[in-house]
Amino acid sequence: MTEAASAPLPLAGTSREARIGRRILERRLQLILEYSRRLPLNYLGYILVAFIVWRQGVQLWPWLWLALTGAVMVYRWRLGLAVERVEPELQLQYLPRLLRGFDFNGVSTASIVPFAFYAPGDFAPMAVAAVLMAGCTIGAASVAGSQRAFVGFCTLTFCFLAGGWAWRGSAVGFMFAAGIVLVYFMLLATVRDQGRMLHKLMSVLDDNALLSEVVRQERDRATAASEAKTRFFAAASHDLRQPLHALSINATTLDILARRSPDPLLKEVSRGIGSALRQSSGLLDGLLDISRLDAHTIEARFAPHDIGAVLRASRDEYAALAAQQGLFLKVTAPETPLWGLTDADQLIRIVGNLVNNAIKFTTHGGVTLSAEAAGDGRVRVRVSDTGPGIPESERERVFEEFYQIGNPSRDRSQGLGLGLAIVRRTAELLKIEIGLDSATGSGTTFTLHIAPAAPMGESPPEVATALARSFDGTRLAVLLVDDEAEVLSAMCTYLHQLGWSVKGVATGAKAEQALAEGFEPDVMVVDYRLREETGLDVIERVRSRRPLLPAVIVTGETAPSRFRELSTVAARILHKPLDGNRLARTLQEVVLALDEEASEAVAPR
Numbered sequence: 064m065t066e067a068a069s070a071p072l073p074l075a076g077t078s079r080e081a082r083i084g085r086r087i088l089e090r091r092l093q094l095i096l097e098y099s100r101r102l103p104l105n106y107l108g109y110i111l112v113a114f115i116v117w118r119q120g121v122q123l124w125p126w127l128w129l130a131l132t133g134a135v136m137v138y139r140w141r142l143g144l145a146v147e148r149v150e151p152e153l154q155l156q157y158l159p160r161l162l163r164g165f166d167f168n169g170v171s172t173a174s175i176v177p178f179a180f181y182a183p184g185d186f187a188p189m190a191v192a193a194v195l196m197a198g199c200t201i202g203a204a205s206v207a208g209s210q211r212a213f214v215g216f217c218t219l220t221f222c223f224l225a226g227g228w229a230w231r232g233s234a235v236g237f238m239f240a241a242g243i244v245l246v247y248f249m250l251l252a253t254v255r256d257q258g259r260m261l262h263k264l265m266s267v268l269d270d271n272a273l274l275s276e277v278v279r280q281e282r283d284r285a286t287a288a289s290e291a292k293t294r295f296f297a298a299a300s301h302d303l304r305q306p307l308h309a310l311s312i313n314a315t316t317l318d319i320l321a322r323r324s325p326d327p328l329l330k331e332v333s334r335g336i337g338s339a340l341r342q343s344s345g346l347l348d349g350l351l352d353i354s355r356l357d358a359h360t361i362e363a364r365f366a367p368h369d370i371g372a373v374l375r376a377s378r379d380e381y382a383a384l385a386a387q388q389g390l391f392l393k394v395t396a397p398e399t400p401l402w403g404l405t406d407a408d409q410l411i412r413i414v415g416n417l418v419n420n421a422i423k424f425t426t427h428g429g430v431t432l433s434a435e436a437a438g439d440g441r442v443r444v445r446v447s448d449t450g451p452g453i454p455e456s457e458r459e460r461v462f463e464e465f466y467q468i469g470n471p472s473r474d475r476s477q478g479l480g481l482g483l484a485i486v487r488r489t490a491e492l493l494k495i496e497i498g499l500d501s502a503t504g505s506g507t508t509f510t511l512h513i514a515p516a517a518p519m520g521e522s523p524p525e526v527a528t529a530l531a532r533s534f535d536g537t538r539l540a541v542l543l544v545d546d547e548a549e550v551l552s553a554m555c556t557y558l559h560q561l562g563w564s565v566k567g568v569a570t571g572a573k574a575e576q577a578l579a580e581g582f583e584p585d586v587m588v589v590d591y592r593l594r595e596e597t598g599l600d601v602i603e604r605v606r607s608r609r610p611l612l613p614a615v616i617v618t619g620e621t622a623p624s625r626f627r628e629l630s631t632v633a634a635r636i637l638h639k640p641l642d643g644n645r646l647a648r649t650l651q652e653v654v655l656a657l658d659e660e661a662s663e664a665v666a667p668r
Contacts, residue, residue: 079269086265087258088155091207092146095161098205099143102136105201108194109133112175115190119182128175135171139164165206166215172198176223180230188231192224192239196246203250208258213251221247312553315643319560363406363492367516370403370410370442371396374432377414385422391429392418401434403442404516409489414446416486417509421448428506437512444511453501539650540564542584544574544601545617546593554588557643569593571601578608585654588646591618591629602632613653617641 109132113125142164146157172195179191199217206212221243228239314336321333374394385392414432421430428449437443490497490511498510541558545551546569555567566582568574570593578584587605589598602614616633629636634653637646 082269083262083265085155086268087208087261088158090261090265091209092155092158092161094205094207095158095212096143096147098202099140099161102140102143105198106133106136108198109136109172112179112191112194115187116175116178116181119179119187121178121181124178125175128171131174132168132171135164135167139168162209162212162215165202165212168202169216169219173219173223176220176227180227185235188224188227189239192243195220195224196243200250203254204257206254208254208261210251210254210258213254217247217250312550312557312641312643312646316553316557316560319557319643363409365404365406365493367402367518368405368407368410369400370405370434370444370513371398371401373407373410374414374434374444377411377418378432380411380415381418381422384419385429388422388425390422390425390427392422393429393431395431395433397435400518401436401442402516402518403513405493405495405513409493410495410513413486413489413493413495413511414444416483417446420483421446421450421507424448425450425506436515440515442513442515444513445508446511447506447508449506452503452505453499453507454503455501538563539585539654540583541566541650542574542577542582542587542605542612543567544569544571544587544593544598545590546570546595547590550590554643554646558647561647563647571596571604574601574605575608578605584609584612586613586615586650588615588617588650589633591616599629599632615649615653617646 109129113129116128117125139161142157142160146154146161149157176191176195179188181187199220202216203213206216225240225243225247228236228243230236314333317329317333317336321330324330371394374396378392378394382392418430418432425448430449431445431447433445433447435443486509487497494514496512498512499507500510501507538561541563543551543554543558543565545554545567548569551567551569555565558565566577566584568577574587587602589601591598593601598616598618602616605614606612613634614632615635615637616629617637617639618629619639634656635649637649
């Protein structure tokens with residue numbers, strides 16, 4: 064028997080009372096079926112009654128009665144089993160037959176009562192009354208508030224018992240008769256109360272079902288709206304990134320030309336364009352980071368790392384920015400390696416976001432990065448500033464997306480308020496515990512607790528992050544595939560300015576043609592969304608000629624489902640917009656990493 068005796072009720076187009084009535088019938092059916100399973104146990108009491116009457120001198124009828132009641136019991140028990148095997152939506156139609164089973168049981172049970180008074184003495188009537196009244200009490204609990212079932216099951220038995228004691232005529236007999244009648248009406252009142260309580264309970268269940276349906280509909284609407292919003296932002300993000308991508312590449316080229324030119328105005332214009340583009344790119348990158356972390360498409364690569372080296376790499380990255388603001392940026396860490404088990408790239412992103420945030424909101428003094436061994440064995444990292452501090456009421460909210468303290472005008476130079484949201488999500492990825500201690504007017508300290516790691520050998524691993532590496536000027540041969548003429552022209556122009564060998568084409572077929580004509584690239588850069596094909600199709604075509612050629616995919620796609628698909632094919636995935644320096648640095652890292660792997664593979668062991 065399932066929890067629901069029939070199919071779920073339609074909430075629309077059905078009156079409340081009709082729904083409640085149906086729920087009552089379903090609950091009643093469920094209780095009666097549960098009672099039906101226990102009927103063979105109840106038969107033991109009937110055997111006791113037959114034995115008592117037989118001892119009174121009635122020879123044949125007790126055993127005929129036992130067979131009759133046994134037949135009724137078997138009928139009700141088998142009917143209950145048959146109903147449980149019926150489809151839930153059809154079970155309710157058997158309820159009248161199950162209720163008639165109480166009538167049959169009541170008639171057959173009562174037929175033994177007169178014979179209990181056959182011989183003088185009170186033992187047999189009292190024993191039979193006790194057993195049968197107990198059975199009626201149990202039955203009353205199983206009818207789930209159905210007065211009709213209770214009357215059919217118990218009335219005749221109680222009438223015969225009361226009549227038998229009254230027929231005895233003594234004071235004791237009349238007292239027992241009155242007591243039996245009183246018990247009957249008390250049980251009937253209990254059944255009525257049970258029916259009222261069942262009605263109230265089913266009313267509450269109906270209200271809950273309506274509320275659940277409303278919540279489900281609102282959830283579905285919210286989900287649909289969220290999905291529509293995600294699709295909109297993905298499309299809008301892609302369309303916004305396309306022109307910004309070409310503009311970023313051109314701005315980097317302009318910066319190269321400005322450095323070569325003596326014209327100060329050109330340098331100033333180049334600096335202003337670069338600053339505005341960095342702000343725009345930073346905002347889009349923050350949204351992309353949140354999307355990737357929420358989609359769980361970033362996997363942590365845990366390894367032992369010297370935490371002091373990680374902090375020094377972060378200091379080197381942000382030293383110039385701190386100096387521009389007139390702030391100090393220093394590291395306090397042991398000279399000997401302090402080993403922590405973490406992903407250095409992701410840890411640098413956490414520390415970098417904290418340092419960048421501190422520099423934005425600190426007007427005097429500076430930022431201190433420190434690392435030490437904590438008492439519990441973990442490595443404790445602190446990022447402390449001398450800024451305005453965070454009020455206690457705001458300390459939890461600062462980790463929310465788009466929330467910023469002290470930026471009511473939404474100054475774009477202070478970002479979107481995503482830095483600490485990214486910190487929290489990345490820390491969860493790395494299983495790092497974050498603490499926040501701040502005093503208004505006295506600065507803020509973020510504390511990171513990192514799991515310890517066993518010391519490495521003499522050669523500590525390099526902090527493998529693009530942000531910590533310097534541009535080494537290596538010249539490469541690059542195959543560019545992009546069907547946006549402006550973007551393709553901008554990338555070709557920039558890489559030519561670096562002195563690189565570049566071949567730019569718009570389709571996979573032309574890329575194959577370039578290889579056939581003798582162009583030998585070190586790496587290919589492919590836009591993901593092309594007009595006639597995807598970047599994956601182009602990579603497959605090119606690798607049919609150059610199977611080991613590394614690929615970098617450039618895309619404006621931000622849908623989380625794309626991240627894993629692209630990462631299985633490309634060595635790196637770059638998201639638009641990106642400037643020329645980042646593009647060149649990434650290509651060098653991809654090619655140089657492959658060269659290092661090849662050298663290690665052929666080195667003697």
